[in-house]
Amino acid sequence: MEGFHSLLNGFAIALTPINLMWCLVGTTLGTAIGVLPGLGPALTIALLLPITFKVEPTAAFILFAGIYYGAMYGGSTTSILLNTPGESASIVTSMEGNKMARNGRAGAALATAAIGSFVAGTLGTLGLAFLAPIVVDWALKFGPADYFSLMLLAFVTVSAVLGSSAIRGLAALFFGIWLGLIGIDLQTGQARFTFGLQELLDGINVIVVAVGLFAVGETFYMASRAHTGEDEITPLKGSLMMTKTEWKRSIGPWLRGTLFGFPIGAMPAGGAEIPTFLSYYTERKLSKYPEEFGTVGAIEGVAGPEAANNASAAGVLVPMLTLGLPTSATSAIMLSAFQSYGINPGPLLLTSQANLVWGLIASLFIGNVMLLVLNLPLIGLWVKMLKIPAPQLYAGILVFATIGTYGITQSPIDLVMLYLIGGVGYFMRRYDFPTAPVIIGMILGPLAEQNFRQAMTISAGDWTVFFTRPLSLTILILAALALMGPKLYSLATRKTA
Amino acid sequence: MSTESPSSGHTGVARGELFFALGSLALAIVVLWQTMEIPVSPLYAKVGPTVVPMITSVGLLLLSGALLYSACRGGWQPEDERTTKPDGVALLWVLAGLVLNILTIGPLGFTIASILLFTCVARAFGSRNMMRDAAIGAVFALVAYLGFAKALNINIGAGLVENTIESVFFAKTGR
Numbered sequence: 001m002e003g004f005h006s007l008l009n010g011f012a013i014a015l016t017p018i019n020l021m022w023c024l025v026g027t028t029l030g031t032a033i034g035v036l037p038g039l040g041p042a043l044t045i046a047l048l049l050p051i052t053f054k055v056e057p058t059a060a061f062i063l064f065a066g067i068y069y070g071a072m073y074g075g076s077t078t079s080i081l082l083n084t085p086g087e088s089a090s091i092v093t094s095m096e097g098n099k100m101a102r103n104g105r106a107g108a109a110l111a112t113a114a115i116g117s118f119v120a121g122t123l124g125t126l127g128l129a130f131l132a133p134i135v136v137d138w139a140l141k142f143g144p145a146d147y148f149s150l151m152l153l154a155f156v157t158v159s160a161v162l163g164s165s166a167i168r169g170l171a172a173l174f175f176g177i178w179l180g181l182i183g184i185d186l187q188t189g190q191a192r193f194t195f196g197l198q199e200l201l202d203g204i205n206v207i208v209v210a211v212g213l214f215a216v217g218e219t220f221y222m223a224s225r226a227h228t229g230e231d232e233i234t235p236l237k238g239s240l241m242m243t244k245t246e247w248k249r250s251i252g253p254w255l256r257g258t259l260f261g262f263p264i265g266a267m268p269a270g271g272a273e274i275p276t277f278l279s280y281y282t283e284r285k286l287s288k289y290p291e292e293f294g295t296v297g298a299i300e301g302v303a304g305p306e307a308a309n310n311a312s313a314a315g316v317l318v319p320m321l322t323l324g325l326p327t328s329a330t331s332a333i334m335l336s337a338f339q340s341y342g343i344n345p346g347p348l349l350l351t352s353q354a355n356l357v358w359g360l361i362a363s364l365f366i367g368n369v370m371l372l373v374l375n376l377p378l379i380g381l382w383v384k385m386l387k388i389p390a391p392q393l394y395a396g397i398l399v400f401a402t403i404g405t406y407g408i409t410q411s412p413i414d415l416v417m418l419y420l421i422g423g424v425g426y427f428m429r430r431y432d433f434p435t436a437p438v439i440i441g442m443i444l445g446p447l448a449e450q451n452f453r454q455a456m457t458i459s460a461g462d463w464t465v466f467f468t469r470p471l472s473l474t475i476l477i478l479a480a481l482a483l484m485g486p487k488l489y490s491l492a493t494r495k496t497a
Numbered sequence: 498m499s500t501e502s503p504s505s506g507h508t509g510v511a512r513g514e515l516f517f518a519l520g521s522l523a524l525a526i527v528v529l530w531q532t533m534e535i536p537v538s539p540l541y542a543k544v545g546p547t548v549v550p551m552i553t554s555v556g557l558l559l560l561s562g563a564l565l566y567s568a569c570r571g572g573w574q575p576e577d578e579r580t581t582k583p584d585g586v587a588l589l590w591v592l593a594g595l596v597l598n599i600l601t602i603g604p605l606g607f608t609i610a611s612i613l614l615f616t617c618v619a620r621a622f623g624s625r626n627m628m629r630d631a632a633i634g635a636v637f638a639l640v641a642y643l644g645f646a647k648a649l650n651i652n653i654g655a656g657l658v659e660n661t662i663e664s665v666f667f668a669k670t671g672r
Contacts, residue, residue, distance in 0.1 A: 165573065171521060171560040178528055178553050188538070190546040193531050216595075223591050223621040224583035391624035395615040396637055398591075402598060402614065403607075403641055412603055419595045430583065431517045432574060449549040456544045 003133050010358025014366055019062050023363045026063040027370045030070020035078050035382045038218055038397055041071035042329040042439065046210035047404035049333070052340045058356045060341075062363040064334055065317075069121060069364065072310050073371045076113040077382050080302070081106060081234050089272035089309045092280045096293065096301030101234040103296045111242050112250045112299055113306040114375040120258040120307035121368040124314025127262045128321075129361050132350060135322040139347040144454035145465050147323075149475040151448040154268045154325055156479045159437040166483070168433045176441025179204055186446075187453060199413045206336045208405050209442060210329070212418045213435045215401040217425020219394045224430070233386050240376060250303040253283050257307030265315020268325055272312040279304035314364070321349060321357055324447070329436040332443040511572025511579070518564035525557035590621035606656010611638035 013019060033039040045064050052060050078084060079094035080101050093113065100109040142150070159169035182193045183203030194200040242250065260275040260282070283300040284293050292298035319325040324345035326332035338345045343353060350357050375382070405418045428435055459465035466472050532550040567573050594617025602610035615634025616627055624630055642659060655663070 167560055167563045167567070168573070170556070171564065174553055174556045174560060175524075177549075178557070181550055181553065185546040188546045190535060190538075192535055192546060192550060193528070195531070219618065220588060220591055223587040223618070224585075225581060389624070391619035391622035392630070392633060394622055395618040395630065395634065398594070398618050399611045399615055399634070399638060399641065402602070402611065403645065406602060406607075407645060412599055415599050415602065419599070422595075427517060427520075431514060432578070445549075452549065453544045461544075 003129065006354060006358045007129055007362060009355070010360075010362035011365075013058065013355055013359035014062065014363035019059060019359065019363060020366070022059045022062045023066050023367050024370060026066020027070040027367045027374060030067035030072075031074035031371065031374050031382060032070075032385060033067070034071035034074020034076075035385050036074075036388070036393065037078060037082070037084050038222065038394060040214060040330075041068050042210060042333055042436075043214035044071070045330060045333050045337070046207050046214070047400060049207050049337055049340065050404070050408050052337050057338075057341045057343065057353075058359045060337060061334070061356060061360045064337065065360055065364055066367045066370075068330055068334075069310070069313060069367050070371055070374075072121075072313050073114060073117050073375045074382065076117065076302075076306050076309075077110060077375070077379065078386065080109045080113065081236065081383065082386060083234075089276055089312075090306075091273070092276040092305040093302055093309070095280070096297045096299075098234065099295070099297030100299065100302065101297075105297065105299075106234060106236050107240045108242050108246050108299060109297070109302050110236075110379055111240050111376065112246065112303045114372060114379075115242075116250060116254040116257065116303045116307040117310040117375075118368055118372045119254045120261060120309075120311040121314060121371070122365060123258045124262045124265075124311040125361060125364045125368065127266070127311075128314050128317055128364075131266065131318055132322050132357070132361075135318060136347045136350050139323055142323075142347070142471070143469065144451040144458065145469050145472045146475065148448055148451040148455055149466055149472040149479070150268055150323065150325060151444055151451065153475050153479040153482065154319075154327055154444065155441070155448075156483045157268065158271070158327055158440050159434070161482050161486070164432070164434075166487075169437055172428065172433050172435065173437040173441040176209075176438035177445035179209060179438070180442040180445035181449075187450070197413075199411065204417065204442075205405075205408070205414070206333065206439070206442060207408065208414055208418050209421055210333055210439055211401045211404050212421030213425035213428070213438060214329075215397050216419060216422025217429055217435070219398055220422060220426035221429040222390070222394060224426075233383070236379070236383050240379065246299055249287075249289075249299050252286070253279070253300045253304030254307040256282060257304040257309075258311040260304075261308035261311030261313075262315040265312030265327075266318040267315075268319050268323075268327060271327065272309050272316075275308040275312050276305040279308040321345060321360075322347060324349075326440060326443060329439040332439045336443055509571060510569050511574070513579075514564070514568035514572035514574065518561060518568045521557070521564055522561035525554060525561045528557055529554035587621040587623075590617050594618045594621070602656075604656070606659050607642055608635065608638045608658040609656060611641075 014023065029044065030041065033041065033044045044067050048063070048067075051063075055063075072089070075090040076093050076097065079090040080097035083094050083098035097109045097113065100106065155173055159173035160166035178193070180203075182200055184191050184201050191201060257275070257279040260279045261272070264275045265272065280301055283298075283304040284290060287293065287298055287300045289298055289300075293301055316328055316331050319327060320331040320334065324335065324338075326335045335345060343349070343356075401418065402415065405414050406412075408414070425435060455465055456463075466476060528550070532547055532554050535547050535550065537545045537547055572579070594614040597617065598610045598614040601613060612631050612634040615637065616630045619630040619634075620627060639658075639662070643662075646659075
């Protein structure tokens with residue numbers, strides 16, 4: 001069992017006092033930003049990217065992964081008590097969870113969410129530890145053409161399939177790809193889209209774009225409709241101890257949620273929304289108490305989706321660590337952290353950076369235990385955080401946004417750019433455009449171009465290379481199906497109806 | 498290949514969406530124009546620096562066209578989103594905070610610029626007590642500044658306030 005040995009070695013790394021400290025900081029910070037509306041893991045990790053200049057890679061990734069997992073836990077607290085899902089993956093949790101809270105069962109809802117997250121997070125991390133070496137063996141056979149096709153598939157699924165509209169998702173994606181192209185082309189030394197500005201030669205920093213879209217744009221949007229409705233916090237009632245029946249009703253949904261979340265998260269499509277919805281509808285079908293769904297709140301409707309959500313978070317790390325393929329905004333920003341260390345994520349990562357990868361995976365197990373403690377006995381602390389009034393919260397977010405961007409370069413140009421992208425972010429939010437594809441396009445676009453060129457160089461300029469390699473062709477067919485499938489399906493059903 | 502359902506009850510031109518689509522079209526045209534401006538050395542004629550930019554600009558053009566078409570046929574927003582008027586005054590307060598921040602962060606330093614930003618944004622979200630917000634902003638900015646400067650050794654923009662504090666409290670450590 002070579003994998004088992006590597007994992008033990010990983011624990012030796014993760015259990016050093018300094019790495020335990022980073023894990024605790026990450027999980028605590030992650031829970032906090034998960035609880036607070038308006039802050040998400042992608043934004044937080046982007047703001048913390050400058051520490052990659054000061055901290056060694058293993059520690060930085062333990063911190064980032066702690067934030068990533070922690071935000072998943074914290075997000076459920078907000079959606080249960082406030083009925084404002086902090087992120088799209090917890091929309092489903094708020095449907096049943098908030099109803100339970102309103103009927104005096106907030107304690108049980110929070111408990112099943114936290115324990116379910118723990119079960120799914122632990123199983124998902126186990127899945128990651130076992131699956132990663134297998135995917136790597138397979139991925140070593142990939143040529144540039146296959147990689148390019150795989151990236152196309154990821155582009156299609158993150159923008160066209162997961163959102164509400166293929167056109168708006170793809171428009172956001174292409175905008176991101178364009179942002180990623182700005183600067184000097186590394187292969188030819190040719191400046192592109194710099195408009196004669198010296199500052200643009202190095203390209204636009206991903207921090208500026210992520211913070212602009214997620215912090216500045218979001219603040220504009222929330223300010224523009226601050227007076228339209230007030231959220232009220234449902235008081236924390238009911239024991240945090242689940243009854244015997246509640247345990248019985250939760251276990252099945254936890255395990256089924258994990259089975260939905262991990263594989264879907266691990267696919268190059270990624271995304272946490274689909275598994276949470278699948279889990280929700282499955283549990284509603286299977287439940288012995290269907291009358292509780294949508295009325296007083298059914299515990300199955302919290303347990304399943306919360307587990308699915310956390311398991312998919314673990315799943316998303318599989319393509320990220322083995323293929324260098326990010327399928328969410330958060331993992332795209334983690335990928336740019338790898339780049340800032342000069343590390344190339346890909347199939348070689350597991351051997352060339354074994355300590356980093358296995359230390360990271362081990363710390364995810366440890367982080368899950370920490371998060372269970374942080375989110376059950378200490379839940380009162382986070383409920384207090386929900387009471388931070390919106391004016392001071394968003395004012396603080398913007399001050400932090402300034403630190404994150406101006407702090408790195410001290411260049412007012414970066415601030416101007418931050419605010420301009422913030423303006424774009426506002427209009428995208430206002431007109432219902434997804435913002436995650438922008439980040440993914442910006443990070444993955446240049447990598448796709450690089451693989452495209454390599455493939456074309458190997459094939460001596462023959463465009464058919466993408467269709468003659470069986471692997472590449474298969475992936476391209478999948479991408480075409482993902483793009484056209486829903487449309488064809490709706491056409492077919494319309495005819496029969 | 499629109500995935501919008503045409504049955505939102507709205508059939509006229511949606512103004513907001515039209516402006517958005519036009520903006521996107523303008524961007525697509527700029528991208529296309531800038532792509533044409535990229536000189537191509539014959540050495541790289543195979544997959545030169547313009548191939549992917551060209552694909553990107555054509556993609557943006559097509560998608561802007563689709564958005565424009567959708568906007569002219571009633572737009573894509575749900576009815577309740579369309580009828581909520583954005584709070585223009587609040588948006589102006591945020592904008593004022595950002596502009597003041599850019600103007601002051603160079604000459605006056607991070608703390609003062611942050612106080613101005615904090616107060617304006619809090620005002621945008623309906624806070625009335627500007628003096629209290631300024632005080633919270635000052636504490637917040639100073640803690641953040643010292644945290645970065647002392648713990649991580651990252652200078653995030655010193656100015657009048659920061660230098661005074663440095664010389665009073667951290668005189669031993671030098672500058």
